[in-house]
Structures are given as C-alpha cells and as structure tokens.
Amino acid sequence: MSTIEPLPEQMKAWAWAKGRRAISLSDQAVPALAQHDVLIMNKAIGLNPVDWKFIETDLGDRWSHGHIPGVDGAGVVIAVGDPSNQHWLGAAVCYHQSLYRSGSFAEYTAIDVRTLIRLPEQMTWMGAAAFPCPVMTAWQAIEKVPVQQGVDILITGAGGGVGRILVQLARARGFKVTAQASRKRHSELYELGADLCIESTEQLAQSFYAIFDTVSAEHAEQLASGVEANGHLVCIMGRLEKAAVPVFSTAISQHEVALNALHGTGSVVQWQRFTQMGEKLLNQIYQGELKGPDIHVVEFDQLAEALREFKRNRKALKYTIEVA
Structure with missing residues (x-):
C-alpha cells in the first residue's frame, strides 16, 4: 500500500444498527484496502433516497449490523492498494459506492479505483458530492x-x-x-x-x-x-x-435503471465509459452548461437528522454533508 500521509487507525463514521434500523455516530476502524482499492479522505457526502430506504426498511437486511451506509462522496485519494495506482494519490475525486461495501457516511472510504471520477480544478466539494447518483442515474435512463x-x-x-x-x-x-x-x-x-x-x-x-x-x-x-x-x-x-x-x-x-448494478456486473469497458461520461457531465456542470442540483449543506455530526429532513423534503434540495 502507498500513502501520501500516515493513516489513522480510527475514524468517525455513521454505523447502522440492524435491530433499530437507524444510524449513530461512532468510532470505527479505517477501512483496509484490497489491491484494486484506493482510500478516500472524504470532504463531502451526498445524501440520496436509497440511503434512507436501506437504513429504514427491510432492504437493509442485506447489510450486516454495523454497516456504514452512503453511496455518494467526494474527497482526496490518500492511499492506494496497488503501487501501479500511485498516479491517483492526491487526486480530487467523487464516487458512487456499492451499496454492499462500507460507504461514504464516514471520514474515510475504500473505493474500487475503476469507479473514480476526477474533478475539474476549483470544483467545490459540495457540488461534487451532489453529482454522482442523480446525474449518472439520469444519464443511464436517457441512454436506454x-x-x-x-x-x-x-x-x-x-x-x-x-x-x-x-x-x-x-x-x-x-x-x-x-x-x-x-x-x-x-x-x-x-x-x-x-x-x-x-x-x-x-x-x-x-x-x-x-x-x-x-x-x-x-x-x-x-x-x-x-x-x-x-x-x-x-x-x-x-x-x-x-x-x-x-x-x-x-x-x-x-x-x-439501477446505478448500483454496475458494481456487481459492470465490465472494465463499461466502467471506463461511466467514468468518462461522469467527468464530461461534471465539467458541463462546472462550466455552467448543465444545471446541477440545488444544494443544502449540513455538518457531519448532524447527518442522521439531515437524512430524516431530506426524506421529508427530498424533492426540493440536494442535501450534502461537510466533513471537517
């Protein structure tokens, strides 16, 4: 494993309680990296309907107790599992995580390197975290x-x-x-x-x-x-x-339309197209050619309440979480 700074052993994360179908803030181990993974120091998290649906309903029974939810995030690559991916170290990226891996509701997230979407220079973390699920879902839909x-x-x-x-x-x-x-x-x-x-x-x-x-x-x-x-x-x-x-x-x-399906069945070529189109659309948002979601920013320690509020008002704003 290659890193750009010493990694902590622990991190703050929102973990899911199977019995209560709820999340709470706790100390967790920083994720270990498989060879194809990179470690993201999250700067922002995007909330999506799939998050509260898995947390609050029997969809979450596919998770283990203590699972960290969250599919969308943005941050900096600070470690890689394979030295061949060192060119990603220090890169500003956003991502859409598999529902069945430890997710973005944490200070650090381990991501498959092939899923990374590189950010334009000067792109805000909040704008980047708000991007993957709504925009790439719409793109997948129109491509049908x-x-x-x-x-x-x-x-x-x-x-x-x-x-x-x-x-x-x-x-x-x-x-x-x-x-x-x-x-x-x-x-x-x-x-x-x-x-x-x-x-x-x-x-x-x-x-x-x-x-x-x-x-x-x-x-x-x-x-x-x-x-x-x-x-x-x-x-x-x-x-x-x-x-x-x-x-x-x-x-x-x-x-x-199932954005998560690529994580289980997507080929290398399909992921290349996904990330290339992601970068193209993200650049269009950055350049003002495509209007992204309207954003409401909430602090990390208020994530659970923000998710409840987002569920009640999810059509109005895209809720994003600032990670200190």
Missing part, C-alpha cells in the same frame, strides 16, 4: 432510449434531482419534452428546456415515444398505456416485475 429528433417524451416527477437533469439531457438530444411537476417548479423547468409543463398526468390525451417515470413502479405501470406503439417505458424509481401492457398490443420496451 434511441434518439429520434423531435419526438414527444414525458418525464414525471421532473421537479426532483433526477428529473431536472433528465429534462436537460433529453433537450440536448432533440426530444420534445413534457415535464410533469408541481406548478411551483414549472418556471425553472421551462428554463431547463421543457417544451410543456403539467401538474398531473391526468391532463394528458396524447401518447409518447418514451415515458421516464421517477415516482414508483406502480406509477410507471399506470402510465404504460400512454406509450405509443414500439415506444419505451423507463422506470427509474423501482422496477416493473411484469409486462405493463397486454401481449401483441403496443409492444413497448420496458427499462429499469
């Missing part, structure tokens, strides 16, 4: 659908973090975007590139080449009849377990 210039698509829950990025990516690809969101979000969504904003899908009488649903699998299934023949239904929040339309009817394609 072949581009056809000028065709109509619908994005539901467009006022949320993923939805706002989706509107921009869809507009850049030449789609004609209808965005469903609360009325207070319409002005911003028009500025981001939406052609039409609506409050409810009940207002719709047309069909769409593609529908991107950010609400739930049940909601996506209800919208399936609004997809035109041979069109696309993209379920971002949840997963459609069965065909949403009758056989030999509109023959739509159903898609699921």
Whole structure:
C-alpha cells in the first residue's frame, strides 16, 4: 500500500444498527484496502433516497449490523492498494459506492479505483458530492432510449434531482419534452428546456415515444398505456416485475435503471465509459452548461437528522454533508 500521509487507525463514521434500523455516530476502524482499492479522505457526502430506504426498511437486511451506509462522496485519494495506482494519490475525486461495501457516511472510504471520477480544478466539494447518483442515474435512463429528433417524451416527477437533469439531457438530444411537476417548479423547468409543463398526468390525451417515470413502479405501470406503439417505458424509481401492457398490443420496451448494478456486473469497458461520461457531465456542470442540483449543506455530526429532513423534503434540495 502507498500513502501520501500516515493513516489513522480510527475514524468517525455513521454505523447502522440492524435491530433499530437507524444510524449513530461512532468510532470505527479505517477501512483496509484490497489491491484494486484506493482510500478516500472524504470532504463531502451526498445524501440520496436509497440511503434512507436501506437504513429504514427491510432492504437493509442485506447489510450486516454495523454497516456504514452512503453511496455518494467526494474527497482526496490518500492511499492506494496497488503501487501501479500511485498516479491517483492526491487526486480530487467523487464516487458512487456499492451499496454492499462500507460507504461514504464516514471520514474515510475504500473505493474500487475503476469507479473514480476526477474533478475539474476549483470544483467545490459540495457540488461534487451532489453529482454522482442523480446525474449518472439520469444519464443511464436517457441512454436506454434511441434518439429520434423531435419526438414527444414525458418525464414525471421532473421537479426532483433526477428529473431536472433528465429534462436537460433529453433537450440536448432533440426530444420534445413534457415535464410533469408541481406548478411551483414549472418556471425553472421551462428554463431547463421543457417544451410543456403539467401538474398531473391526468391532463394528458396524447401518447409518447418514451415515458421516464421517477415516482414508483406502480406509477410507471399506470402510465404504460400512454406509450405509443414500439415506444419505451423507463422506470427509474423501482422496477416493473411484469409486462405493463397486454401481449401483441403496443409492444413497448420496458427499462429499469439501477446505478448500483454496475458494481456487481459492470465490465472494465463499461466502467471506463461511466467514468468518462461522469467527468464530461461534471465539467458541463462546472462550466455552467448543465444545471446541477440545488444544494443544502449540513455538518457531519448532524447527518442522521439531515437524512430524516431530506426524506421529508427530498424533492426540493440536494442535501450534502461537510466533513471537517
């Protein structure tokens, strides 16, 4: 292992209690590095819906007691498991961690080196930590659908973090975007590139080449009849377990989006493309060409309360945690 400074033995981290389905701040051992790992000294942490869902529901039963949650973070590479990765030492990066590894809710996190996204110079830690999950989820979603210039698509829950990025990516690809969101979000969504904003899908009488649903699998299934023949239904929040339309009817394609899936099944080539696109999109945000999430900053020792507050108000702001 190569390091740029002596490593402590202990760190502060938020650990999960299996019985209580809650997290608490405690002292933990600094993670050991496998050969393919690097150690990140976290500067900021991004909160996401998947965090509280695993902490508070039976999804977390896949974890062991004492697991450190958190998928998004940003910081400095201070150690590498393999000397061949020394060129990463001192690099400013952000990352999306596997749900099944020790996560970002800590002062230090061990990350697979192939998942690192290098930051532009002068990028803020908060902006970087807010980036991976919402932006790369939106990118994965839009990549599911072949581009056809000028065709109509619908994005539901467009006022949320993923939805706002989706509107921009869809507009850049030449789609004609209808965005469903609360009325207070319409002005911003028009500025981001939406052609039409609506409050409810009940207002719709047309069909769409593609529908991107950010609400739930049940909601996506209800919208399936609004997809035109041979069109696309993209379920971002949840997963459609069965065909949403009758056989030999509109023959739509159903898609699921699972950012975590790459950690278990992604090839080297897929990860290279993921990180290359991550760096490209992050640069677009830094240059002001793509509008990232609106950010609310909270101190590290207030993370648990921030996560509860984020759950109640998750559509309004992207909560990020400053690590001292």
